[in-house]
Amino acid sequence: EVQLVESGGGLVQPGESLRLSCAASGFTFSRSWMHWVRQAPGKGLVWVSRIKSDGSGIAYADSVQGRFTISRDNAKNTVYLQMNGLRGEDTAMYYCAASPGGVGAFDWGQGTLVTVSS
Amino acid sequence: QSALTQPPSASGSPGQSVTISCTGSSSDVGGYNYVSWYQQHPGKAPKLMIYEVSKRPSGVPDRFSGSKSGNTASLTVSGLQAEDEADYYCSSYAGSNTVFGTGTTVTVL
Numbered sequence: 001e002v003q004l005v006e007s008g009g010g011l012v013q014p015g016e017s018l019r020l021s022c023a024a025s026g027f028t029f030s031r032s033w034m035h036w037v038r039q040a041p042g043k044g045l046v047w048v049s050r051i052k053s054d055g056s057g058i059a060y061a062d063s064v065q066g067r068f069t070i071s072r073d074n075a076k077n078t079v080y081l082q083m084n085g086l087r088g089e090d091t092a093m094y095y096c097a098a099s100p101g102g103v104g105a106f107d108w109g110q111g112t113l114v115t116v117s118s
Numbered sequence: 119q120s121a122l123t124q125p126p127s128a129s130g131s132p133g134q135s136v137t138i139s140c141t142g143s144s145s146d147v148g149g150y151n152y153v154s155w156y157q158q159h160p161g162k163a164p165k166l167m168i169y170e171v172s173k174r175p176s177g178v179p180d181r182f183s184g185s186k187s188g189n190t191a192s193l194t195v196s197g198l199q200a201e202d203e204a205d206y207y208c209s210s211y212a213g214s215n216t217v218f219g220t221g222t223t224v225t226v227l
Contacts, residue, residue: 045158103152104154106156
């Protein structure tokens with residue numbers, strides 16, 4: 001069974017940074033693309049970033065390009081999202097998602113809440 | 119990176135069927151057979167219901183089915199049950215990114 005456990009969320013002020021982590025188990029992490037998806041309160045799902053199994057193929061949504069950095073450590077079965085220059089509009093639940101079963105077939109963690117407010 | 123278009127709401131009585139559309143473009147839905155559908159209950163994480171247009175993960179009832187024609191994908195829930203009341207989101211691989219739909223709230227009357 002795929003298990004994804006996010007951590008690192010919290011309350012920060014505009015302009016500050018946070019690093020989210022997602023610990024994975026129950027599947028072959030080193031063979032799976034990994035993604036971050038966010039959901040603002042009361043809003044829909046928005047894809048944020050992706051990293052392919054070997055750390056290549058990194059992509060970002062336009063809204064976070066240049067501010068967020070995705071990375072992974074296949075030895076630790078963990079994916080990260082470094083978020084710099086946070087803005088109020090970045091306030092959301094951040095979900096880690098894995099696609100071990102195929103492109104776009106996401107299994108999800110429970111999410112970690114990021115609140116950006118002064 | 120525009121969101122895929124879904125109707126805001128859909129409804130049906132128990133036992134009936136409901137179909138949700140998901141409209142994109144040739145750059146996403148129409149260009150790849152990597153359309154997925156997710157169910158999300160309030161306060162919960164999304165759950166994969168359909169992947170690669172029409173495949174069901176293990177454990178998902180066969181009341182859920184998916185299809186695609188051109189730039190529009192569809193999710194049909196047959197034999198509606200109370201527990202099907204939730205938000206549903208489509209998504210599509212788009213090469214350099216993944217795009218989600220705007221979401222549809224399904225109400226069981």
